[in-house]
Amino acid sequence: MTNSFAEFETAKMFFCIGTNMTEAHPVAATFLKNAVMKGARLIVVDPRRQPLADFADLFVQIRVGSDIAFINALMHVLITEDLYDKGFVQSCTMGFDELKAKVMEYPPEKASDICGVSPEKIRETARLLASVKPCMLCYTLGITEHTCGKNNVMSTANLQMLLGNMGVPSGGVNPLRGQNNVQGACDMGALPNVFPGYQQVANPDARAKFEKAWGVSGLPEKPGLMIPQMMEGLVSGAVKAFWIFGENLANSEPDIAKVEHELASAEFLVCNDIFPTETTRFAHVIFPAAAWSEDDGTFTSSERRVNRVRTVSEAPGVARPNWWIFQQIAKRFGQNWASNSGQEIWDNEVSVLAPSLAGIKYRRIEGNGLQWPCPNEDHPGTPFLHKEGKFTCGLGVFNPVDWTPPAEVPDDQYPFVLSTGRRLFHYHTRTQTGRAGLDFLLPEETADISFADAEALGIVHGETIRVKSRRGQVEVRAKVTEQVPSGMVWMAFHFREGCANWLTNPVFDPGTLTAEYKACAVAIEKI
Amino acid sequence: MDSFVLTLNGKQVEFEPGQTILQVAENNGVHIPTLCYLKGCTPTGACRICLVEVEGARSLVASCSTPAEKGMVIHTESERVHRTRKLTTEFLIASGKHDCITCERSGSCTLQDLAYRYGIDTVRFETTVRPYEKEDVNPFIIRDFTRCILCSRCVQACQEVQVNRAISFGYRGPHAKIIAGGDVPYHESDCVFCGQCLQACPVGALVEKKARFAGREKDVEKVRTTCPYCGVGCQLELQVKDKRIVKVNAVEDAAPNKGRLCVKGRFGYDFIYSEDRLKTPLIRENGEFREASWDEALDLVASRFKTIIEEHGPDAVAGVSCARSINEDSYQMQKLFRGVFKTNNIDHCART
Numbered sequence: 001m002t003n004s005f006a007e008f009e010t011a012k013m014f015f016c017i018g019t020n021m022t023e024a025h026p027v028a029a030t031f032l033k034n035a036v037m038k039g040a041r042l043i044v045v046d047p048r049r050q051p052l053a054d055f056a057d058l059f060v061q062i063r064v065g066s067d068i069a070f071i072n073a074l075m076h077v078l079i080t081e082d083l084y085d086k087g088f089v090q091s092c093t094m095g096f097d098e099l100k101a102k103v104m105e106y107p108p109e110k111a112s113d114i115c116g117v118s119p120e121k122i123r124e125t126a127r128l129l130a131s132v133k134p135c136m137l138c139y140t141l142g143i144t145e146h147t148c149g150k151n152n153v154m155s156t157a158n159l160q161m162l163l164g165n166m167g168v169p170s171g172g173v174n175p176l177r178g179q180n181n182v183q184g185a186c187d188m189g190a191l192p193n194v195f196p197g198y199q200q201v202a203n204p205d206a207r208a209k210f211e212k213a214w215g216v217s218g219l220p221e222k223p224g225l226m227i228p229q230m231m232e233g234l235v236s237g238a239v240k241a242f243w244i245f246g247e248n249l250a251n252s253e254p255d256i257a258k259v260e261h262e263l264a265s266a267e268f269l270v271c272n273d274i275f276p277t278e279t280t281r282f283a284h285v286i287f288p289a290a291a292w293s294e295d296d297g298t299f300t301s302s303e304r305r306v307n308r309v310r311t312v313s314e315a316p317g318v319a320r321p322n323w324w325i326f327q328q329i330a331k332r333f334g335q336n337w338a339s340n341s342g343q344e345i346w347d348n349e350v351s352v353l354a355p356s357l358a359g360i361k362y363r364r365i366e367g368n369g370l371q372w373p374c375p376n377e378d379h380p381g382t383p384f385l386h387k388e389g390k391f392t393c394g395l396g397v398f399n400p401v402d403w404t405p406p407a408e409v410p411d412d413q414y415p416f417v418l419s420t421g422r423r424l425f426h427y428h429t430r431t432q433t434g435r436a437g438l439d440f441l442l443p444e445e446t447a448d449i450s451f452a453d454a455e456a457l458g459i460v461h462g463e464t465i466r467v468k469s470r471r472g473q474v475e476v477r478a479k480v481t482e483q484v485p486s487g488m489v490w491m492a493f494h495f496r497e498g499c500a501n502w503l504t505n506p507v508f509d510p511g512t513l514t515a516e517y518k519a520c521a522v523a524i525e526k527i
Numbered sequence: 528m529d530s531f532v533l534t535l536n537g538k539q540v541e542f543e544p545g546q547t548i549l550q551v552a553e554n555n556g557v558h559i560p561t562l563c564y565l566k567g568c569t570p571t572g573a574c575r576i577c578l579v580e581v582e583g584a585r586s587l588v589a590s591c592s593t594p595a596e597k598g599m600v601i602h603t604e605s606e607r608v609h610r611t612r613k614l615t616t617e618f619l620i621a622s623g624k625h626d627c628i629t630c631e632r633s634g635s636c637t638l639q640d641l642a643y644r645y646g647i648d649t650v651r652f653e654t655t656v657r658p659y660e661k662e663d664v665n666p667f668i669i670r671d672f673t674r675c676i677l678c679s680r681c682v683q684a685c686q687e688v689q690v691n692r693a694i695s696f697g698y699r700g701p702h703a704k705i706i707a708g709g710d711v712p713y714h715e716s717d718c719v720f721c722g723q724c725l726q727a728c729p730v731g732a733l734v735e736k737k738a739r740f741a742g743r744e745k746d747v748e749k750v751r752t753t754c755p756y757c758g759v760g761c762q763l764e765l766q767v768k769d770k771r772i773v774k775v776n777a778v779e780d781a782a783p784n785k786g787r788l789c790v791k792g793r794f795g796y797d798f799i800y801s802e803d804r805l806k807t808p809l810i811r812e813n814g815e816f817r818e819a820s821w822d823e824a825l826d827l828v829a830s831r832f833k834t835i836i837e838e839h840g841p842d843a844v845a846g847v848s849c850a851r852s853i854n855e856d857s858y859q860m861q862k863l864f865r866g867v868f869k870t871n872n873i874d875h876c877a878r879t
Contacts, residue, residue, distance in 0.1 A: 005759065005783035026721065026789035028759050033690035055690075177758030181857075182850035182877060188857035189865075190848035190875040196858060201871050214866040220841065224864075224871030230845040239845045239872070240835045245860055246849030247876060268831045272849075275803050284831075285824050286816065288805035289852075292755040293765070293772065293796075297853025299753045301760025303783060307753040309853055313770040313799075317806025318821065322849070322856035326863045328821070332829035333867045337859075345855040367751075368782040369760070424719060427756050427791055435798035437666040437737070438790070441720060 002172030002385040003136060004303045004371065011035050011170040013135040017045040017067065017156065018142020018518075022052055023424040025140070025176045025302075032138075041132055043125060045070065046142065047419060048490060049483045060125055061485060064417045065146055065519045066115035069403040070122070071155040073111030075103040075162055077126035084130070085164025092389030093161050095398035102400030114403060129163060134171030141178060141421070145517040149509040151401040161396045167386035177302040178422070184300030187357070187372070188350065192224030197354025213353055216335070226513040227253075228506070231262040240267040245322060246289070250278035251429040251496060254504035254515045255471045272322050275431050278496060288319035295321045297342035298365070300372075304382070306360050307369035406519035407507040410487070414469060414521035416453075418489045418503055421518075426494035433494075445498030446479035447524065448490040454480040459526060467491070469522045472502035478524075489522055533599040548590035548601060549577055559603050560612065560644065562619075562637050562729055563678040564591040568687045574678050575615045576641065579603045587611055613645035621652040624673040630731040635744035637729035638676060659704055665714045667736055667794050668725060670705075675732035677703055681724035688727075688787060693718040720790040726776055735774055737797065742768035751778055754792040755851060759783060761792050772796050836868060845872035 008014075008031035021029040029052065036042050036055045044056040045067075053059040062070050078084040079100055089096050108119035115122075129135060137160050143152040156173050165171035177183050189196040199206040207219045225233060231253070233239030242263075253259040263269065263282040271283040274291040294315040300306045315321075323345060327337045339345040343362045351357045359374035359381075370381035389396070410417055425442035426433045433439075447467050449459065459465055461480040466473055467489060476491070476498035484490050491500035505520035531542050535555055542551040547570065552559050563574035572589035579590045582600040587608065602608065619625075619638060627633040659672035677696075682705060685694045693716050697706030708716035725733045747766040754761040762781035766774040775796050779786040808824035809816040819827075835843050846864050848857045857875065864873040 022719075025757050025759050026719070027761050027784050027787050027792070030689045030787055034688075037687075037690060179758055179850040179876075180753070180755050180760070181852065181854065182758060182875070184854040185848055185850045185857045185875045186877050188848075188854050189861045190857040190873055191877060192871050192874050195865070196861070201865075210865070214862065216866045218869060219865055220869050220871050222842075222871065224842070224873060225845055227847055227874050227876065230847070230872060230874065233845065239843060240839055241832055241844040243844070243846040243860075245847060245856070246852050247847050249847070252876070268835065270828050273805060274799075275801070275805060283809075284811050285819075285828050286805060286809040287824065288807055288809075291799045291804075292851075293752065293799060295853065297855045299755075299760060300854060301753075301783070302758040303760070305760055305783065306854070307760050307762065308751070310750050310752045310765075312750055312752075312765055312767050312772055316804045318808075319804070319806055320821070322852055323859040325825075326856075326859040328825050329829050329832070330863055330867045332825060333833070335867055337862075342853060342855040345858055350854065350858050368762075369753075425790060427795070432755070432798040433791060433795050435801040435803065436795040437797075438795060440666050441714065441790070 001174040001176070001303045002166065003170065003174055004383045005031060007136065007170040007384065008032050008035055011040050011136045013041040013043070013129075013132040015043045015045070015129060015135050015137045016052060017137070017139050019138050019140035019176060020046070020048075020050045020052070020142070020421055021138065021140070021176065022050070024178060024422045026424065028176060041128065043128060047485065047488065058125055058128060060117055060121060062115040062117055064419050064488065065148070065406040066403065067143060067152045068148060068155050068401055069106060069111040069114035070117065071159050072103045072106035072403065073108045073115075073122045074126045074129065075099070075159060076106050076111075077108060077123050078130055078162055079103060081127070083126065084162045088164030088166070088389060089162065092166070092391070093396040093398060095400070099158060099162070099398035099400045102402070106403075133163070134165045134168045135163060136170055136172060136174060137165070138174045138176060140176045142518060143175070144512070144514050146519060147407050147507055147509050147516045148404045149514045150511045151404070154399040154401050157396075158398050158400070161398060166396060167384070167389040169384055172384060172386075175302070180301070181299040183302060183304065184298065184306075187300055187354070192226055195353070196350055197356050199354075210353065213349070228508055228513045228515070231259065234262045234265045241270070242266045242268070243270045244279060245272040246274070248277040248279045248429040248431060250282070251493060251499055251501060253506070254501055254517060255506040256499065256502045257472055258506055272325060274319070275435075277429070277431055287325050288315075288317060289325070290315035290319055290321045294319075295342060298346060301369070304371045305369040306357070306365055306372065308362070308365050407516055408470075408505050408519070408521045410521045414523045416487060416489045416522050416524060418467070418469065418491065418500065418520050418522040419518050420491050420493060420500040420504060423492045423494060426492070428494065429496075430494045442494075445476050445492060445495040445500075447476045448479045448481050448484045449524065450484045450486045450488065451480055451482065452486040453524075454478065457524065457526065459524075464527055466525050466527050467503060467522050468525075469503035469505070469520055471505070474498045474502050475527065489524060531595075531597055533595055533597065533601060535601050536603055542595045546595050548579060548588070548593050548595050548599075551595045552590065552603060557603055559590050560641060561591060562641070562676070563680060565680045565683045565688070565727055568683040571679060571683075574676075576612055578608060578611055580605045580608050609645065612641070613647065616641045616645055617647055617650055617652060619676050620647065621650050621654050623655070623657045623675065625730075629740070630674070631734045631739060631743060632731035633743060636731060655701070658702065662712055663736070664712050665736070667720055668713060668722065669734045669736050669739065670713070671732050671734065672704060674730055675705060676730055677705065678729060679705075680727040680729060681705060681733060684723040684727035689721050689723045691717065691719050691721060694724065720794065721788060722790065722793040723787060725793075726786070726788075737794070738766070738774040741773035742766065747773060754788070756791040756795065761788055763788070763792060765796075771800070832868065841868050841870040842872060844868050844870060848873065848875040850875050850877070
């Protein structure tokens, strides 16, 4: 997030696109709702009439995967009606002419055919957007989990720069991270192209710095593989040994049958986990790990805030902290790593090596955490980025993008769009919430379908139906709901039985290799 | 220029226009007891505990809902104020079941504190039993209407703090009740089990079921930590007894959640105590897992990785880190892959 949750309370307007905030980030949603109750305007853009829509001034129900066409059309209106922030565009950005040329190809009438929203409503949305300043744009995986995910993200940034909503409190582009420490895992360099603090592995200076710090030589220069490439490498033989730490890929990746074939192909598979999972079945060695509250450390939240995590009890049996397990392997390769606790790792290594985290030490985050960038120990942290329109690279660059359809669209054989997401009462593959009593509130997966489709197919609420795609099929109960438009099936991936990922399409954004969880074609039938 | 000044317990104090008497008192270190007042919400003035005496006013006024005015002369601890607060407390005690012996909130109950403060050792009025049964049908929240004092803090927590709009007042007069939907159990209503009502309840009417008989507030140690679920980073106050979490509250006034939680953060903590936990290293042999020592399992992994790297090069190994575990674990894993194995084949589910 460029901005912070605290700024929700003072926001004048929200543009929420592809974010089911009340279910996936419920506490953030409370601050948004508070602001709306006090008069803030809310525009919700989503293929589903999800709960946030009840609070919206304007709910815009676009078709799955049509975000770019819709946003380009908004920008078309903003430019043709002279409603954009010329001052900001002129002094803080570059590439406006290219953007203008591109969005001129998306008049509302044309975009309407793609996104299913009337030209009048597109114009109304653009005008409302331009009428209040600043506006906070929030998105979640509804934007990223497409083959055009990266371009979707570019579109949101284009829109906010055009509106001059960057670099101010209660503005910005705010992706809400789905997991407690997905931000932190990125910051720590658990990515194939960067060291901790986003220092490029391709940069010789960065490599030299880490070689010195770690007392090693020959750090590799070539960026590594991303998860889907690793998985394919297991089958092709390019990857022989695979180490999965705390991920249940066998349920969470698209096309479970394919994923399981890949996992089964591993010559040697190691897992660190706290529970046996569908994934650990394929392991050759399983290391039992300390869980949350059994180890001292830090999580970094969506708003770049580094928060403390504290120990309450010992891990069961002989389970040990994950950092210890990695340290022990290093030792067997002849490297003796000095840090022997979360605090030593953070204070003596992470914050020393990552400039944006240099000012964050455990003693400074006993209470509220600090938000990076925090370059020195006197720095108070950074609630919002790009202050006064100053972007990291100088000027904010517009990246004009074209709309592209999902890789698989409905046809005669598979006439419905399947879109997926998370539900309030469970978390991911339920390894945690399934063992905390939450099954009481949501005991099984459902296929959410519209009243119109249910009636047309003679399906009643609660009836077990079959949902099938080109990858697989599941039998689940139908949940007939007004949230879902006709032509759509909506499911989650919390339960092994009826998991949406038996059906989802293993196609990826070419740049980020994010899977297209939000769109594939399915058929539904009575049993 | 006229300044905004009033007299509080004989002392001249300044205030900002729009502040309530309660806020002015708090800012000046004067404690006024409250019951229904829920910080940040619209004051209702319902419970009449925060009454104070304002000279010239027709009656005592509720400090939570009365705006401060220039020249007011306020007494927060006069005899009249005490007498009235005591009487109000007696009425509350006489309506409903307020036995403290096994109440979870004994020791952290506002009503109990008031009774003690005003020295109520006998209740002069006949006790009426509230006509509603306890609701104990979901695994998370027990609603004991016999202990409810109808302060409406839970309603405000639901309507104004979380804006989930699940609970409200139902019925009238002596039959008044806090209801969910059309008076149905929580789990049959629009309730999303955020448990904000639990945290707002000043007495033992709303109790966390998992925490029942597990340790009262005075018995627990409080540990601040960060929620293990979504990316908001809510700050939790773990209540811990004998090295075991017995209850989770939100840390009041902490960034970012300011005393708020959701269903997963509040109730989803005890997976760590599941019997399913992996407790020892396991090695797969002939399709079955067998227990192993750390040394055996670590040696095996190290030797297999060594062999594969020697035979096929460092890029023949790859790793996926965990977006749920702590930063320090991810740091170590990428350090192992880069600095020891010499590959950048390290990733996590960053983009999903």
